[in-house]
Amino acid sequence: MKTKVQILFVTALAVLAAVPALAQPVVPESRAQVALSFAPVVRQVAPAVVNVYASRKVEAQVNPLFADPLFRQFFGGRGVPPARMESSLGSGTIIDRTGLIVTNHHVIKDATDVKVALADRREFEADVVLKDERTDLAVIKIREKGDYPVAEIGDSETLQVGDLVLAIGNPFGVGQTVTQGIVSALARTQVGVADYQFFIQTDAAINPGNSGGALVDLQGRLVGVPSAIYSRSGGSIGIGFAIPATIVKFVVEQAKTGNVVRRPWLGATLQNVTADVAETLGLDRPRGALIAGLIPGGPAAKAGLKIGDLLLTIDGHDVDDPDGFGFRFGTRPLGGTAKVTIRRGKATQQIEIAALAAPETVPRDERVIEGASPFAGTTVVNLSPAVAEELRLPFDAEGVVVRDVAPGSPAARVGFQKGDFVVEINGTRIDRTATLARVAQSDPGLWRLVVKRDGQLVRLAFRG
Structure with a gap:
């Protein structure tokens, strides 16, 4: 009867016989086998x-x-x-x-x-x-x-x-x-x-x-x-x-x-899924991106997406957060479609979203404001989904927005920034760039402005 030591010894010999490369070291035959080089x-x-x-x-x-x-x-x-x-x-x-x-x-x-x-x-x-x-x-x-x-x-x-x-x-x-x-x-x-x-x-x-x-x-x-x-x-x-x-x-x-x-436009805002939201939705972990807002007639709305839908995958790739979805959808070629798996309630389904460029529903009518007004040096445009997508502004915003501010200009010294909405000047509602250009040529003793920045209305006053 064999002892345990004998059994282990015989087993070890069998393993070495089955893997001769381990039992008999190979001598390198060339420099390439010795040196690892990225040259x-x-x-x-x-x-x-x-x-x-x-x-x-x-x-x-x-x-x-x-x-x-x-x-x-x-x-x-x-x-x-x-x-x-x-x-x-x-x-x-x-x-x-x-x-x-x-x-x-x-x-x-x-x-x-x-x-x-x-x-x-x-x-x-x-x-x-x-x-x-x-x-x-x-x-x-x-x-x-x-x-x-x-x-x-x-x-x-x-x-x-x-x-x-x-x-x-x-x-x-x-x-x-x-x-x-x-x-x-x-x-x-x-x-x-x-x-x-x-x-x-x-x-x-x-x-x-x-x-x-x-x-x-x-x-x-x-x-x-x-x-x-x-x-x-x-x-x-x-x-x-x-x-x-x-x-x-x-x-x-x-x-x-x-x-x-020119990149695809979703026509929706997305929200991150937190641990609390995941628990509410019955998910095992935070994942995906929630539809938080839709623009009527946009690609997401036309595809049948609804507020509260959870985006889980896009073209076979898991969606971990809104940034991940934005990367996948934003690099799709225009004219094609993206296959998206969504969760609505407790059911999942697959839909196709068209990869279309954001429309310019209102002519941008870009204008450079000159003269002696506080707006001198700004480049302003009419807002549309296309402009909002370019400037990364809320898709449902409207009106006139500052596209650029010339360094050292009166507008720069006043403090205007790219992305500011010009809402009102001396009581006149600014609905188009043409209106702003006309009002900016006036010469009041006092400029009273209403500007929207980061969702907040800011009221300013300057001497003429």
């Missing part, structure tokens, strides 16, 4: 990653008194201070052999001159083809015709937490640099640098200057565009965020057909 991936992608140099001219703020020659003479004849140049540095990735480059919006924002430097040290002038603040992406193109190296845009949907990735860019302007890390998390929200809150988080070192560069997988495919870091010191602490390739593809396709991003 082949870098050689493939690095030529397509460029440095982006953007500059803009900033006019000096001048006191109106300097317009008087006698006043200038009193100060020694000095005239208007010269304009100064401001510059920014970032990175970009060539995604088309004609020289089409994707980068971050904040890298080239307000730029009057854009240059790119390739990895082989060639430099070219570039033109801005499209810029989209909502995604923090921009597309620029090299002016000189040529056959440029490109990086293939990959599929960020296949990424998993733990996958190895490389970040290539120009941190701190020191030159092209490669860092390595893993995908730390997916679908990160509340990052605060773009409207579509759905980021790839990575611990690959990302620093200022990496913005707009390439986050690639081990097949050399562009899976994200580094856009932001979490840092208390300004340097990398291993928490970086990249815009997924899904959004990059969407913006690049828009750039090939025009200079404005």
